[in-house]
Amino acid sequence: xxxxxxxxxxxxxxxxxxxxxxxxxxxxxxxxxxxxxxxxxxxxxxxxxxxxxxxxxxxxxxxxxxxxxxxxxxxxxxxxxxxxxxxxxxxxxxxxxxxxxxxxxxxxxxxxxxxxxxxxxxxxxxxxxxxxxxxxxxxxxxxxxxxxxxxxxxxxxxxxxxxxxxxxxxxxxxxxxxxxxxxxxxxxxxxxxxxxxxxxxxxxxxxxxxxxxxxxxxxxxxxxxxxxxxxxxxxxxxxxxxxxxxxxxxxxxxxxxxxxxxxxxxxxxxxxxxxxxxxxxxxxxxxxxxxxxxxxxxxxxxxxxxxxxxxxxxxxxxxxxxxxxxxxxxxxxxxxxxxxxxxxxxxxxxxxxxxxxxxxxxxxxxxxxxxxxxxxxxxxxxxxxxxxxxxxxxxxxxxxxxxxxxxxxxxxxxxxxxxxxxxxxxxxxxxxxxxxxxxxxxxxxxxxxxxxxxxxxxxxxxxxxxxxxxxxxxxxxxxxxxxxxxxxxxxxxxxxxxxxxxxxxxxxxxxxxxxxxxxxxxxxxxxxxxxxxxxxxxxxxxxxxxxxxxxxxxxxxxxxxxxxxxxxxxxxxxxxxxxxxxxxxxxxxxxxxxxxxxxxxxx
Amino acid sequence: xxxxxxxxxxxxxxxxxxxxxxxxxxxxxxxxxxxxxxxxxxxxxxxxxxxxxxxxxx
Numbered sequence: 001x002x003x004x005x006x007x008x009x010x011x012x013x014x015x016x017x018x019x020x021x022x023x024x025x026x027x028x029x030x031x032x033x034x035x036x037x038x039x040x041x042x043x044x045x046x047x048x049x050x051x052x053x054x055x056x057x058x059x060x061x062x063x064x065x066x067x068x069x070x071x072x073x074x075x076x077x078x079x080x081x082x083x084x085x086x087x088x089x090x091x092x093x094x095x096x097x098x099x100x101x102x103x104x105x106x107x108x109x110x111x112x113x114x115x116x117x118x119x120x121x122x123x124x125x126x127x128x129x130x131x132x133x134x135x136x137x138x139x140x141x142x143x144x145x146x147x148x149x150x151x152x153x154x155x156x157x158x159x160x161x162x163x164x165x166x167x168x169x170x171x172x173x174x175x176x177x178x179x180x181x182x183x184x185x186x187x188x189x190x191x192x193x194x195x196x197x198x199x200x201x202x203x204x205x206x207x208x209x210x211x212x213x214x215x216x217x218x219x220x221x222x223x224x225x226x227x228x229x230x231x232x233x234x235x236x237x238x239x240x241x242x243x244x245x246x247x248x249x250x251x252x253x254x255x256x257x258x259x260x261x262x263x264x265x266x267x268x269x270x271x272x273x274x275x276x277x278x279x280x281x282x283x284x285x286x287x288x289x290x291x292x293x294x295x296x297x298x299x300x301x302x303x304x305x306x307x308x309x310x311x312x313x314x315x316x317x318x319x320x321x322x323x324x325x326x327x328x329x330x331x332x333x334x335x336x337x338x339x340x341x342x343x344x345x346x347x348x349x350x351x352x353x354x355x356x357x358x359x360x361x362x363x364x365x366x367x368x369x370x371x372x373x374x375x376x377x378x379x380x381x382x383x384x385x386x387x388x389x390x391x392x393x394x395x396x397x398x399x400x401x402x403x404x405x406x407x408x409x410x411x412x413x414x415x416x417x418x419x420x421x422x423x424x425x426x427x428x429x430x431x432x433x434x435x436x437x438x439x440x441x442x443x444x445x446x447x448x449x450x451x452x453x454x455x456x457x458x459x460x461x462x463x464x465x466x467x468x469x470x471x472x473x474x475x476x477x478x479x480x481x482x483x484x485x486x487x488x489x490x491x492x493x494x495x496x497x498x499x500x501x502x503x504x505x506x507x508x509x510x511x512x513x514x515x516x517x518x519x520x521x522x523x524x525x526x527x528x529x530x531x532x533x534x535x536x537x538x539x540x541x542x543x544x545x546x547x548x549x550x551x552x553x554x555x556x557x558x559x560x561x562x563x564x565x566x567x568x569x570x571x572x573x574x575x576x577x578x579x580x581x582x583x584x585x586x587x588x589x590x591x592x593x594x595x596x597x598x599x600x601x602x603x
Numbered sequence: 604x605x606x607x608x609x610x611x612x613x614x615x616x617x618x619x620x621x622x623x624x625x626x627x628x629x630x631x632x633x634x635x636x637x638x639x640x641x642x643x644x645x646x647x648x649x650x651x652x653x654x655x656x657x658x659x660x661x
């Protein structure tokens with residue numbers, strides 16, 4: 001009866017629905033945690049090392065779990081070791097304020113456990129053992145991240161010596177445990193003694209191993225990196241026929257090594273700078289000490305150190321964080337996959353940044369003309385290189401302006417082309433119901449779709465899609481009288497021209513600007529294109545890349561900088577570095593670099 | 604027959620009205636006063652308008 005009544009009541013009156021949501025991210029939770037963080041920060045600022053019991057109670061009431069509480073809840077091991085956990089509890093009172101390595105091993109262990117949320121974090125390995133130093137047994141533990149370290153090196157260079165060699169007689173008068181361990185028990189090539197706990201954690205996060213020994217207020221960190229990485233392959237975005245075929249990979253030290261291998265110069269500097277408050281992504285600032293301008297190096301360093309972000313994943317992000325003008329379509333920093341190109345630019349007095357995890361190295365400052373160059377230009381004889389540059393620049397101009405020219409001519413300036421050609425164009429457009437602007441936008445967008453889809457489709461399917469898209473779609477569009485045949489030629493030439501842009505970032509920029517020229521031409525014909533060129537020229541000439549005018553050495557014209565800019569002279573004539581870089585040493589080769597010619601003349 | 608239809612319609616409308624008002628009351632109790640007033644206005648409209656149109660227009 002009661003059941004029937006409640007059903008009847010439910011039929012007539014609104015009843016609060018049962019909560020069936022699987023997961024709700026409540027605002028309060030993040031607020032609590034952020035307020036907790038604020039509390040923690042303020043405590044640290046005040047220099048308090050332990051939390052008040054009242055605070056703990058209040059946080060318990062709110063249901064906020066401290067990391068230590070979480071560890072206890074999840075970890076079963078800690079419960080087994082009742083004495084050990086008691087020690088941890090004692091230590092946990094102090095560990096939140098710990099900054100230095102403690103003499104008490106249990107404190108250090110508790111700190112590491114809290115820091116890495118052990119045992120929730122399954123890839124953090126802590127190995128506890130005993131070592132014997134001068135007949136005295138000392139508890140020790142090592143900590144490392146599984147998957148980032150080379151376990152063979154760990155076993156052979158860290159664990160084996162500590163556990164086995166320590167039992168042998170050590171012929172040393174020094175009784176200091178730390179010194180004995182460093183000098184006799186850790187036969188590894190990169191051992192550091194650190195006192196700050198944050199330094200130990202940073203090293204562990206980057207594939208290191210921390211060694212803590214009871215009774216000494218120092219820890220040892222060993223570089224035992226051993227993660228899997230891609231081998232050195234051909235650079236996909238900058239293929240050349242002649243020249244080195246090596247490309248960067250994602251490992252910082254491999255990349256700096258590739259550059260150093262080419263330059264073989266003791267003045268080549270590779271400064272380490274970490275970017276990212278949390279990720280601490282290692283970056284290497286590279287320059288040649290006695291060539292690169294000091295103020296340029298300082299400026300790059302200043303910008304790198306001034307970045308305040310949590311995580312940095314790739315050099316593409318770094319480029320956006322340090323460039324001068326984020327709204328300029330053209331890139332102001334050159335990103336390259338080729339070590340030989342970086343090396344060549346470093347010899348000119350430029351600065352490079354290598355980022356851990358990125359196969360693209362950033363080189364700065366960059367001028368607009370640098371973006372037209374390919375590394376092959378230097379390796380080919382100068383007549384071939386010049387011919388290629390002329391073709392490349394023509395192709396780039398075509399890709400930028402040809403659709404605009406077509407619209408301007410067919411819409412406003414019909415008298416500019418031969419009458420027969422005009423008739424041919426008009427005859428082909430006779431059945432097309434759209435104006436030229438709509439016609440060209442349809443085809444340009446179709447082409448962009450094919451290009452984007454071709455990039456996303458894996459393997460050989462991508463090129464198949466390009467062929468199918470280009471041939472069949474174009475043919476079908478003409479047959480359906482949506483576009484005229486001549487427009488297919490225009491779009492195809494534009495597309496091919498855009499592939500001739502050596503720098504892919506500049507290619508993107510020109511693809512965007514092309515549409516601006518199409519609209520300008522549709523609005524005011526050649527006058528619109530002229531206005532566009534004027535504005536683009538103003539924009540480019542007023543831009544700078546790390547203090548260097550972006551259009552240098554053309555605007556402004558600088559002395560002696562034109563040996564390898566739009567065209568290049570023979571390599572023996574390229575005596576000086578680009579003077580707009582204000583390198584410390586402006587001459588890069590002797591006046592007579594081909595000394596044998598001089599000798600022949602003397603004979 | 605017509606009267607029977609009318610009665611069925613009115614019963615249905617009353618049922619909807621009661622249920623909607625009870626929802627308005629629940630909303631009022633949850634401190635959403637404005638929402639509750641809006642719901643009650645809607646409940647009145649959905650009761651009054653059909654009855655007016657059924658009895659006075661048709």
